[in-house]
Amino acid sequence: MxxxxxxxxxxxxxxxxxxxxxxxxxxxxxxxxxxxxxxxxxxxGIEKLVIYVDELDRCSPNTILDTLEAMRLFLFNGKVAFVIGADERHVSYAIKNKFKDIEGINMDIGKEYQEKIIQYPILNTKYE
Structure with missing residues (x-):
């Protein structure tokens, strides 16, 4: 009781x-x-540590989010950079599944989240 x-x-x-x-x-x-x-x-004595993460979009939505969150732990350090190979649509889908739309707020949470983490997106439109 x-x-x-x-x-x-x-x-x-x-x-x-x-x-x-x-x-x-x-x-x-x-x-x-x-x-x-x-x-x-x-x-x-590392001046710059570059970590390559390829085919992130082939992971499950939960793994995509876990990976992005883990990467954030390293981004505080100006000596660490990530190069991510992924279809942004799949990453956006994973983000939208985790963070549902907020009623009354008109924004694309998948796009907003990616813009916070990814500083220099390079789009490959060759395969679209």
């Missing part, structure tokens, strides 16, 4: 607090990872 504090569900409040604490730990883990990675790049 749930205890209710006024209009608040105590179990829901506790769950929400735990999720926020877990998120705080995640942010701290990400910060620590970034610091250690920066030190590793520095110690290795």
């Amino acid at each position: 749930k205890k209710v504090l006024g209009e608040l569900d105590e179990e829901a409040v506790i769950k929400d607090i735990k999720e926020k604490l877990d998120y705080k730990e995640l942010r701290e883990d990400i910060k620590e990872f970034r610091e250690k990675f920066a030190k590793l790049i520095e110690a290795a």
